[in-house]
Amino acid sequence: MDRERLRSLISDEREKFAREHPRSRSLFEAASRNLLAGVPMSWMAKWPGGNPIFAADASGARITDVDGITYVDLCLGDTGAMAGHAPEATAAAVTGRYRRGATMMLPTEDSIWVAGELEQRFGLPLWQLTLSATDANRFAIRFARQITGRQKILVFSRCYHGTVDEAFIVVGPDGRPVSREGNVGPPVDPAETSAVVEFNDADALERVLRKEEIACVMTEPALTNIGIVLPHPGFHEALRELTQATGTLLLIDETHTFSAGPGGYTAAHGLEPDLLTIGKAIAGGVPAGAFGMSHEVAERVITQSDADYEDVGGVGGTLAGNALSAAAIRATLEDVLTSDAFERMIELAGRFSAGVQWTIDRHELPWHVVQLGARAEYAFLPEPPANGGEAAAGADPDLDEYLHLFLLNRGVLITPFHNMALISPCTEPADVDRHTEVFSEACARLVAT
Numbered sequence: 001m002d003r004e005r006l007r008s009l010i011s012d013e014r015e016k017f018a019r020e021h022p023r024s025r026s027l028f029e030a031a032s033r034n035l036l037a038g039v040p041m042s043w044m045a046k047w048p049g050g051n052p053i054f055a056a057d058a059s060g061a062r063i064t065d066v067d068g069i070t071y072v073d074l075c076l077g078d079t080g081a082m083a084g085h086a087p088e089a090t091a092a093a094v095t096g097r098y099r100r101g102a103t104m105m106l107p108t109e110d111s112i113w114v115a116g117e118l119e120q121r122f123g124l125p126l127w128q129l130t131l132s133a134t135d136a137n138r139f140a141i142r143f144a145r146q147i148t149g150r151q152k153i154l155v156f157s158r159c160y161h162g163t164v165d166e167a168f169i170v171v172g173p174d175g176r177p178v179s180r181e182g183n184v185g186p187p188v189d190p191a192e193t194s195a196v197v198e199f200n201d202a203d204a205l206e207r208v209l210r211k212e213e214i215a216c217v218m219t220e221p222a223l224t225n226i227g228i229v230l231p232h233p234g235f236h237e238a239l240r241e242l243t244q245a246t247g248t249l250l251l252i253d254e255t256h257t258f259s260a261g262p263g264g265y266t267a268a269h270g271l272e273p274d275l276l277t278i279g280k281a282i283a284g285g286v287p288a289g290a291f292g293m294s295h296e297v298a299e300r301v302i303t304q305s306d307a308d309y310e311d312v313g314g315v316g317g318t319l320a321g322n323a324l325s326a327a328a329i330r331a332t333l334e335d336v337l338t339s340d341a342f343e344r345m346i347e348l349a350g351r352f353s354a355g356v357q358w359t360i361d362r363h364e365l366p367w368h369v370v371q372l373g374a375r376a377e378y379a380f381l382p383e384p385p386a387n388g389g390e391a392a393a394g395a396d397p398d399l400d401e402y403l404h405l406f407l408l409n410r411g412v413l414i415t416p417f418h419n420m421a422l423i424s425p426c427t428e429p430a431d432v433d434r435h436t437e438v439f440s441e442a443c444a445r446l447v448a449t
Contacts, residue, residue: 001446006398009445013405014073020409023066044226046405052299053366055329058085061428063413072431074352075413077255078409082281082374083336084424090284093331096326103322110326114290117333120256122276129321133255133279134162135292137218139315140275141190144216144249144295146307147300154208154217154248156199158388160225160281161218161253166194171389198387199223200231202238209246216249221265224256226234226391227379227418228370236271243274249297251275255289258282259422262339262372262427263344268373269417284336295348342423348423348432352376355436363443374423406442409436 028051032038034056037045044052053065061084064070075084115127130136141153155168161167169190172178177191195214197204223229244251254264258281261268272295280290309315353376356369366382381394404416414421414437
């Protein structure tokens with residue numbers, strides 16, 4: 001690839017972005033006086049162009065910014081808005097519930113419905129509601145440590161589990177566990193709390209689990225935040241067999257892999273976890289998460305007489321399980337992210353993937369695209385990677401910036417952290433085709449001689 005040409009194309013796109021987004025730039029400069037990095041949360045600065053666009057409105061699969069530009073939204077809040085922006089059923093439920101009280105430290109009937117629906121979808125019978133998937137993971141890990149009497153957990157290198165401290169560990173260049181690069185102020189070296197192996201490496205997993213010192217394996221069914229890394233045939237079966245044989249709990253995080261269907265990857269592929277966590281998409285954009293457990297785990301939990309689950313034991317939060325979140329989850333699961341909706345979403349994701357593959361083939365690019373239900377992602381490697389280490393080695397920040405900015409400048413948003421597109425119930429075939437058109441144009445300019 002002609003890197004000089006790539007740098008020139010990036011420069012052109014930056015100039016175009018600056019010309020067309022003066023209001024966003026002005027607001028970013030004003031925000032920088034009181035908001036660290038000029039944004040409410042520092043990761044919002046990740047968008048290309050020198051500053052993020054500032055949003056004005058969002059509806060369905062569209063976002064309009066303060067400069068009056070409307071975008072096809074294939075980012076969808078990095079899964080948080082997978083139901084689409086402001087779905088009518090969720091909006092009505094949230095409005096009605098807020099007027100009747102949003103948080104009271106008391107359960108509501110909606111929470112009963114939600115727990116029953118989560119059991120039906122994911123197969124685990126007993127649930128707790130949280131404010132985020134990160135919280136759900138934190139609390140599930142605490143439960144696992146408490147009932148097993150083991151202190152360490154195991155994760156897969158380059159996994160994504162929100163901001164859980166124990167997950168910021170990777171396999172280093174020499175094969176040893178190290179803190180992930182850029183890890184901010186870890187309370188302890190994560191090697192003290194966690195073991196780590198590469199995804200799809202059942203042999204390495206067995207070597208660690210056979211020591212019988214791991215409380216739980218916490219894993220996404222497929223890696224999703226380093227590109228999509230799918231499990232090899234037989235890997236999940238080996239994972240389940242090894243955890244059961246060594247008294248290790250299996251914690252499945254479905255937060256991103258919920259895209260695989262109404263019951264996530266777990267239901268679609270018949271997984272049998274001891275614990276399961278989910279968040280982001282289930283409440284239509286309202287902060288919410290949940291974690292479920294088997295009857296066996298629940299029985300072991302309630303027999304822990306020295307554990308304070310009700311007050312200061314480190315599990316919960318004043319707003320966890322609040323009435324507003326429960327109402328939003330119910331409306332979203334009951335009326336928006338239905339089986340019929342997923343069927344259509346997955347079909348459109350196939351259309352997206354086919355368009356990307358057509359472009360890759362047409363321009364003879366050494367790239368690939370992977371689909372995971374309603375989610376698809378392209379990466380700059382000729383073949384899908386087997387693990388997080390291989391995926392990370394294929395990263396190309398310059399290509400990321402060029403493609404993201406080229407798409408953004410032509411009214412298409414994909415996730416800024418990687419090349420992920422997500423389909424919502426209100427995404428249209430024309431939206432997918434628009435991406436194919438713009439992506440193809442970007443690639444044509446890239447390879448032009």
